[in-house]
Amino acid sequence: MILSVEQVTIGSRQKKLVQNVSLAIQKGEWFALVGQSGSGKSILSQAVGQMLAPGLNVEGNIFFNGQNVLELSKKEMRTVRGRKLSYIFQDYQGSFTPFRTIGQHLDEYQKAHGIHSPQARMAGVREALQSVGLSEELAGRYPFELSGGQLQRVSIATALLLAPDLVIADEITTALDSVSGNQILELLARRQQETGCAILFITHDWRHVRRYADRIAVMKEGEIIESGGKHRILDHPQHLYTKQLIKAAPVLDHRLPSGLQEEGKA
Numbered sequence: 001m002i003l004s005v006e007q008v009t010i011g012s013r014q015k016k017l018v019q020n021v022s023l024a025i026q027k028g029e030w031f032a033l034v035g036q037s038g039s040g041k042s043i044l045s046q047a048v049g050q051m052l053a054p055g056l057n058v059e060g061n062i063f064f065n066g067q068n069v070l071e072l073s074k075k076e077m078r079t080v081r082g083r084k085l086s087y088i089f090q091d092y093q094g095s096f097t098p099f100r101t102i103g104q105h106l107d108e109y110q111k112a113h114g115i116h117s118p119q120a121r122m123a124g125v126r127e128a129l130q131s132v133g134l135s136e137e138l139a140g141r142y143p144f145e146l147s148g149g150q151l152q153r154v155s156i157a158t159a160l161l162l163a164p165d166l167v168i169a170d171e172i173t174t175a176l177d178s179v180s181g182n183q184i185l186e187l188l189a190r191r192q193q194e195t196g197c198a199i200l201f202i203t204h205d206w207r208h209v210r211r212y213a214d215r216i217a218v219m220k221e222g223e224i225i226e227s228g229g230k231h232r233i234l235d236h237p238q239h240l241y242t243k244q245l246i247k248a249a250p251v252l253d254h255r256l257p258s259g260l261q262e263e264g265k266a
């Protein structure tokens with residue numbers, strides 16, 4: 001087991017935002033977390049990496065690789081985050097500093113995680129870009145010189161570079177058009193197969209859930225109301241809210257995304 005969230009409650013001073021949530025993610029699985037806006041998906045995922053905004057308190061246990069992350073110091077957590085646990089966000093632009101090139105970003109990420117040899121880091125930059133189908137030449141460019149899809153590819157490359165055990169992907173296609181979004185997920189799925197990481201995948205898009213998830217948990221108003229294997233949830237939802245969510249989703253489309261090879265080869 002990679003991640004075990006046990007009876008976690010997250011609250012601000014005013015109210016409880018996540019209540020008594022438990023979930024477990026196995027090695028290498030794609031775990032989809034779905035549910036209405038504001039139901040607590042993001043803050044739950046942030047609690048796993050001690051990324052919560054100040055003022056939010058967590059109770060319960062969160063075991064990552066057998067270690068209770070809620071008991072780790074900030075410093076200890078920093079060694080886990082990035083190496084063993086990494087995040088990809090919807091707001092990819094916010095993950096990049098405008099005045100640093102893509103190569104510098106990838107270099108600094110490796111340096112921050114203990115890769116001391118400049119040669120090894122240079123090789124890492126090349127490998128990272130290659131791993132997501134981007135030309136090495138992009139290393140010399142600034143973030144604003146890349147498209148949203150290309151930047152999100154760099155985010156994936158970065159998040160998976162050090163072969164983490166768990167990648168948390170929070171609505172990573174929301175800011176992209178649907179073709180780019182599909183390509184990004186195909187790429188994430190390929191990199192997942194190559195590295196064997198587990199993925200905690202937060203989304204509102206049921207097409208992506210059907211295509212990639214192994215298991216699904218549904219959140220509503222801070223609680224997990226239903227969870228189980230993909231087919232059980234999609235084809236035999238028990239909870240009225242899950243039924244409504246699935247019914248409201250656009251018609252599920254199984255077609256393969258196209259053009260994965262072409263996009264981004266600048």
Ligand SMILES: Nc1ncnc2c1ncn2[C@@H]1O[C@H](COP(=O)(O)OP(=O)(O)OP(=O)(O)O)[C@@H](O)[C@H]1O
Binds near residue numbers: 038
């Ligand atoms: N720093 C914070 N302080 C107080 N309340 C917060 C804070 N961050 C989030 N919240 C509240 O916690 C609740 C859950 O927010 P969260 O961002 O986890 O929802 P979500 O399920 O990710 O929604 P979406 O699908 O829109 O991204 C919301 O009511 C939100 O307003």
Ligand SMILES: [Mg+2]
Binds near residue numbers: 041042043170
């Ligand atoms: Mg969210």
